[in-house]
Amino acid sequence: MATYRVKILEKEKVTHDVSRYKLEKPHGYDFQPGQATEVSLLKAGWEAEKRPFTFTSLPSDDYLEFIIKSYKGHQGVTKRLGEAEVGDELEIGDPWGTISFQGEGVFIAGGAGITPFIAILRQLRKKNKVGTSKLIFANKTNDDIILYEELKTILGHKFINIIAKQKDTAYDKGMIDKAYLKSKIGDFEHQHFYVCGPPGFIKAVNGGLKELGANPSTLVFEQ
Missing domain, CATH: 3.40.50.80 (Nucleotide-binding domain of ferredoxin-NADP reductase (FNR) module)
Structure with a gap:
């Protein structure tokens, strides 16, 4: 599976424990609405800690977006992402997932x-x-x-x-x-x-x- 390094371009609160992350989009990267990818934070000790998150941007957007809930009671990836800042790098993989629109x-x-x-x-x-x-x-x-x-x-x-x-x-x-x-x-x-x-x-x-x-x-x- 291919991997891609991307920077956080914007980060903002959506609710008290959910944040929106706007990321760089690798050239030629494509996905379908409903799909996800594995994400890890490129910080010392966390590079191998991959977790699945769903794209909330559209394939036509020139950026990638994730909306992620941070579980602050857990010493895990979502807490670390909640502490991440604009400019920090993440690693993502290829898109995958079985949720797709089948009809109304x-x-x-x-x-x-x-x-x-x-x-x-x-x-x-x-x-x-x-x-x-x-x-x-x-x-x-x-x-x-x-x-x-x-x-x-x-x-x-x-x-x-x-x-x-x-x-x-x-x-x-x-x-x-x-x-x-x-x-x-x-x-x-x-x-x-x-x-x-x-x-x-x-x-x-x-x-x-x-x-x-x-x-x-x-x-x-x-x-």
Whole structure:
């Protein structure tokens, strides 16, 4: 697998624990919306610590973008990236991934699991092909919602938020379970379902969708 050294061009906060990284784009580098790559920080002792992150920029952009949540309680790569500065170098590999747009449907994301859907939704908006697609986004609190304004602009009333741990939220409260899916989705047989989040989230959502009649072939998720 080829590797590429790229510099951080810009870095900014998106939420209290999520940052946007704008990077140099290697000449000829190409990917599809929804794909990811292995990333490592070129700092002493961290060069071999590679982690997968999803591109949130579009293939047509002249830069690469990642939106990454930093887990400050862990002494790991995301914490180190959170401490990185403009000018620092990263190493990336070739693009890979099985999440790609297959047709209109329902995007279901848990927390930072929204990232594979960002480039897909941006591309659909650019092509004016959002259509009937909707997004159900699960987070712990209102402050955890990534790119709220942009996603609201893209999807309008088809952007649905559910919050697990904030009592005074104006959004739906609770977790995404079978009953919630049934209340928000009218058709389980004739559209695609895109699911991303922690492993337990993916397992629970996919299980609920199948029980409600979704064909397993219509479930798009990283395997």
